[in-house]
Amino acid sequence: MRLRSHLFALVGGALLPMMLFGAAATAFFAHHERDVVRRLAMDRTRALVTALDTELAGHLTALRTLAVSRSLEAGDLTAFYDEARRAQQTHPYWRGVRLALPSGQHVLDTELPLGAARGPPPDRDSFAQVLRTGQPILGDLFFEDGAYRFAVRLPVGGNPDVAYILSAVIDPAAVLALLSPQRLEADWVVAVLDRNQRVVARLPRNELAPGRLASASLRNALARAPEGWFRGRTLEGAEVYSAFMRSPQTGWAVSIGMPVAAVQAGVLRSFWLLALGFAAAAAVSVAVAAALARRVSEPMSALASAAGAIERGEQFAPPALGRVAEVEAVGRALERAARAVAEREEALRAAHHAKDEFLAMLGHELRNPLGALAAAVEVLRLTGSEDEHQRKTVALLGRQVQHMTRLVDDLLDVSRVARGKITLSMRRLDLAEVAQHAVAACRAGRRLEHRFEVETSPVFVQGDEARLEQVFANLLSNAVKYTPHGGKITVRVRREGDEAVAQVVDTGMGFTPELAARAFDLFVQGDQSHGRSGGLGIGLTLVKRLVELHGGSVRAESEGLGRGAKFTVRLPALP
Secondary structure, three states: OOHHHHHHHHHHHHHHHHHHHHHHHHHHHHHHHHHHHHHHHHHHHHHHHHHHHHHHHHHHHHHHHHHOOHHHHHOOHHHHHHHHHHHHHOOOOEEEEEEEOOOOOEEEEOOOOOOOOOOOOOOHHHHHHHHHHOOOEEOOOEEEOOEEEEEEEEEEOOOOOOOEEEEEEEOOHHHHHHHHHHOOOOOOEEEEEOOOOEEEEEEOOHHHOOOOEOOHHHHHHHHHOOEEEEEEEOOOOOEEEEEEEEOOOOOOEEEEEEEHHHHOHHHHHHHHHHHHHHHHHHHHHHHHHHHHHHHHHHHHHHHHHHHHHHHOOOOOOOOOOOOOHHHHHHHHHHHHHHHHHHHHHHHHHHHHHHHHHHHHHHHHHHHHHHHHHHHHHHHHHHHOOOOHHHHHHHHHHHHHHHHHHHHHHHHHHHHHHHHOOOOOOOEEEEHHHHHHHHHHHHHHHOOOOOEEEEEEOOOEEEEOHHHHHHHHHHHHHHHHHOOOOOOEEEEEEEEEOOEEEEEEEEOOOOOOHHHHHHOOOOOOOOOOOOOOOOOOOOHHHHHHHHHHHOOOEEEEEOOOOOOOEEEEEEEEEOO
16 A cells, blocks of 8 residues: 555545544434433323323313202193203304203204204213213214314213313314414424314314314324324324324323424434534545655655666655655665665675686686696597596596586686676577577587487578587586486577577476576585586576677576476577
8 A cells, every 4th residue: 555545544534534523423412312302292291191181171060050950840841941052152163052851852952942842962982981980071073064073071970970061162272272372383293182082172283173083193193102202103104203192181192293304303403413513534644645755755755766776776765755754764764775875885796807807817717727638638538548547537537627618618608798898700690590509519428317308490590600519518518417217308599579589498407496596696506415426507697698698698597406497599680
């Protein structure tokens, strides 16, 4: 990862706890906000239930006044009829005062002329409950004369000696008038239900009431508990949070529904404030991180470029590093390292030059005694001897002198190449013929116990024939050294595109990948175990430098120890 990415990751790591804390705080606030709304809604619902009970208590008080009328006690129904009509006129939502016998037969009804007959009470349950308990009761909705109404009933006389049931028939508009002044929010839905869970009055859509069953979610909630808070749907299908409560006195229930969006509005505001705050913090943090990254990465890039210049051996120029202390320390250390590298390179060049001079001097100094030794061996061979032991000794001396001469020649060639004092005689030639000559010379010059395979096709190059033969000779000599008796050595020459490719492949000892990277370095040798003499380690070095003088390249490959080796020479091919 780049420094910029690390800084951005650091910013993200710093912002993440803030975001988690903000999310937790928002969740807590949302829970708290809903709890506040719930308590508010329950308080308003409780207040409405109290107001409803008070309103109904007023109707009962008026009805009790009628129940103790002297006219009713004296059995003067005509006078009581007049009193009941006067009482109805003082209560605008009363639709009649009715007096009925315990059997259900009506004695009088202020909505009808005195003596007119009316059927049995439509709300039989409340009528029967008054007879059973002897207590006043608020009845449920009933449909009569084209409209929904409800009754407040009161027993006249002691229980069980109830003489009459006195009832006030009331329009549900009385309950609606009770809801209207409550100053509720415009989008709240308020409903009053009777014991059968039918709507008595409802705001704001009162055209759906009275008489309609409450929504399924509200009915289920009332079936579970007398009061509570739930999320459900209205009769229109809108999602609301609702508080509800059933009056313990009347059995009627009041529900206040608030739209989900209104309840969650505070939560959403908090969420958006948190999101905007986090976005602003993230933007500022990213901008700061980008500025810091630029402040650090630009000097680091300059240091990287300076390090590349040191690697290429160019002059080190201290870059502008800004004001970051650590980066300045790295720059100063890099400057010191550049000076140390330059000093070491100068020392290495001096040592390398001294080595080349030494090799050249050594080669020349060794040639003089070798020349004398070669002449002495030739004199001994020409004089001849009858002694078999002496003849073998002379032959051995001759082979060793030839070997020493070849080593000294290679050493001198390496020295000449290193100092640029070698001259190539370039001409057009067939690389396949050069390889065949080198194989023939290798077979003729020594007693070999290896199998040779030559796979060549004509391919022309511009080169020095003697030097290219020397390349093949050194590669073949290397293969012979490290291939056991009976092994196979394959020489291939072919054309690949614009290149002439020559390969020497053996089934010998092979080498490790580490050795493959250093195979062409001076004085590097392979495994010298098993009695194999690897020479001075200059043959492959000479191969590499001669090939490079021809504009080509050479590569050493092996699949591992004991799995053979392959040397590939590539030269520019001629048409």
